[in-house]
Amino acid sequence: MDKILQMLELQQELNDATNGKGWEKGTTKNGKRIDWKRCTYLECAELIESYPWKHWKNIDAQPDYENIKIETVDIWHFIMSQALQEYKIHHLGSIEDLARDICQLPNFQAFTQTLTPTKKDYYAQIETVESLIKTLFCDNANATTKLIETFIHISMMSGLNLDTLYTLYIGKNILNQFRQDHGYKEGTYIKIWNKEEDNVTMQSILEENKNITPKALYDALEEAYPKG
Template identity: 35%
Template sequence: MLTANQASTMLALQDKMNAKVNPDWVNVRSPFLRAVVIEGAEAIEHHGWKWWKKQDCDLAQLQMELVDIWHFVLSAILIKHEGSQVAASDDIFNHLTAQKLTFDGQDYVFSQLSLLDKLELLIGLAAAKRYDIGLFSALLQDCQMDWDALYAQYVSKNVLNFFRQDNGYKEGTYIKVWSGREDNEHLVEIMEKLDIKAQDYQDQLYQELSKRYSLLDVT
């Protein structure tokens, strides 16, 4: 189960990341839930949905898409609460164990929905400028993740996001595909070789990303 320390750490990291892009990000109120729509669709692609052809589920990338979605959901929660991390944390824990929701006049019980159904519901909610923490928690279970795993991957992706910004992501000079693979894929590979519990884990991860970005063919 998600701990208060994990929630507060992720909210603080998200605020720091967003502030790096725009110090006034809370007041600007960018459409973070629109990003959830896009990331949700990418998650469906990684899962596979085409009934007319054989597709294999890429679980590692599907999990990473959930981590991306969580970044945007955290941002939306912080905006809702005018940047208050305490209020945002309370919001998360008040809805963390919800098992159902009502949307567009219809009741949805999470245990009765498939993974793809949940992703579609997530997208629909986000398109309507809504989010549901209970639904996200149910998605984690379907993707063979718990909150500890999400926390570990969130911290790792946060490092990648800082790396991107430091290397020209906002300016458009960052190269996302390294030797034919997206940086997300390299991130997963590096994570498997490092100890998430190491005190300098974030520094180690950043350094490994730097090595690959400078040494590999990024064209």
Template identity: 45%
Template structure:
């Protein structure tokens, strides 16, 4: 995943993306990406006291947002550390998370939101991104995954799928603003999940071709 993320960042932002700037001179702030995506994740919960108070949690979107956040955490790790060291830190954090007691998925709504907000709090910090900081951020991320019942195997498959979708977006005008994100009333993320559910065996190449076919059939 680190290798794929590095390749995606080069394709999207240029070979010098680790400098903190894209090839067009635009600032890259991975921590801002993380806390903004976490805010979108929290909006998947019916937290508003004045609106849709009995609505269900959009659990699928929670997992989609977590995969998006994972892209940015991988990128932050790659920006600050060599790939082998980044992998060691990620593995250590995952091992530590696996030693924790299981998270109660039936805990109260606000308790779940508070766990996601803990990740946002760390992302909002301006401390240097050293090993301790990255491990702390990763710990919060894996806690959020546990709340959403997203294990590492599922995270891996969804990351692979989203990586394909991200490449598809870039190939079809995402950066230029010409890409169509809503396909016949459904966001492309939703279409991607529908395609994956119909696949007997996941294949990145097959997913890309299915996305391409669906995209060319848009009105």
């Protein structure tokens, strides 16, 4: 449960810092409306774009699984945020209760295991992502837990188990903090570093330093950030 709880706590901290305390009511400190469902389905669309699903172009292309992993982590940010909001607004329990509920989902135990590489049917993967989008707009009481259960399925299909999701999430969380500290909200942040997106640089740093601390990762991003 520790890694799930840590991710939820970090997401709460990031949302508090970015949107202001009380964001769970649906509005940022600047008066902007928050719609986590819209955030999630747009990220799902970006994930689907990483698959060569188009029948009219690049028909021999292969899925970009490295980017699929990054998009999956982005989706996780928003799904956690939606769950944190619903648990707070509807008095469903504490962050610890939410973490415990996630750990009791039917497919969570498999999510904690080392993944065995298998032949991947990317059309089936796309359909699973689309099923998550459908679940977003269900109004029944179990919609959030079903959403997270489907997300776990997507993660495993994307090649992520709990450990790898956690590592990439920590990396993206620090990158999001770095972005906010360097003018992301104001529109002055530079996203392309040495001809590649900052996501790619962050991933490379993590691959080269498996046990890097959050502070060391932040410092490495600072070192790599384009100057001037």
